Amino acid sequence: MSSTTDRIESETVRLLRVLEAAGKRNTAQRVAICRSLAAHPGHPTVAEVFASVRKEFPMISQATVYNTFETLHELGAIVQLDIANHDHIHYDLDVRPHVNVVCRHCENIADLHIDSVVALIDEAGERSGFEINRAAGLILYGVCPECRSRLSAGAWNEASGGRR
Ligand SMILES: [Zn+2]
Numbered sequence: 666m667s668s669t670t671d672r673i674e675s676e677t678v679r680l681l682r683v684l685e686a687a688g689k690r691n692t693a694q695r696v697a698i699c700r701s702l703a704a705h706p707g708h709p710t711v712a713e714v715f716a717s718v719r720k721e722f723p724m725i726s727q728a729t730v731y732n733t734f735e736t737l738h739e740l741g742a743i744v745q746l747d748i749a750n751h752d753h754i755h756y757d758l759d760v761r762p763h764v765n766v767v768c769r770h771c772e773n774i775a776d777l778h779i780d781s782v783v784a785l786i787d788e789a790g791e792r793s794g795f796e797i798n799r800a801a802g803l804i805l806y807g808v809c810p811e812c813r814s815r816l817s818a819g820a821w822n823e824a825s826g827g828r829r
């Protein structure tokens with residue numbers, strides 16, 4: 666078994682255990698939803714997981730996928746990422762506070778674990794008096810390396826890849 670397969674399996678099991686502990690029955694559909702969530706390489710949306718699970722379960726509704734995401738989010742097993750100007754809410758399986766760097770051009774999201782992030786979030790909370798949702802981490806906006814090289818090569822134009 667490759668390490669990717671191992672990671673997907675252990676993430677799937679982690680999500681299913683959280684649902685089980687909350688008294689949810691792990692139906693075949695829920696298992697498929699959790700596996701698809703775990704297999705997503707980035708920050709999945711409900712629509713993406715729905716599209717993949719639907720291939721195996723044509724009768725599944727998007728509401729079932731949405732409800733499973735919401736339950737996992739409420740239980741703290743995944744994090745909701747509401748990114749400015751994105752049509753859909755993304756979810757993060759990584760619940761450790763980290764930096765999500767969002768590309769303004771292609772909507773690619775990179776995860777960065779930086780030691781000082783937790784200290785920075787805590788200091789921001791202390792100084793602002795806000796109760797900060799640490800799991801949501803930090804969201805930074807920029808242009809990803811692929812888009813930067815496209816831009817500098819002059820190949821970029823709004824019609825070829827700009828989503829808005
Ligand atoms: Zn990009």
Ligand SMILES: [Zn+2]
Nearest residue numbers: 757759765776
């Ligand atoms: Zn992330």
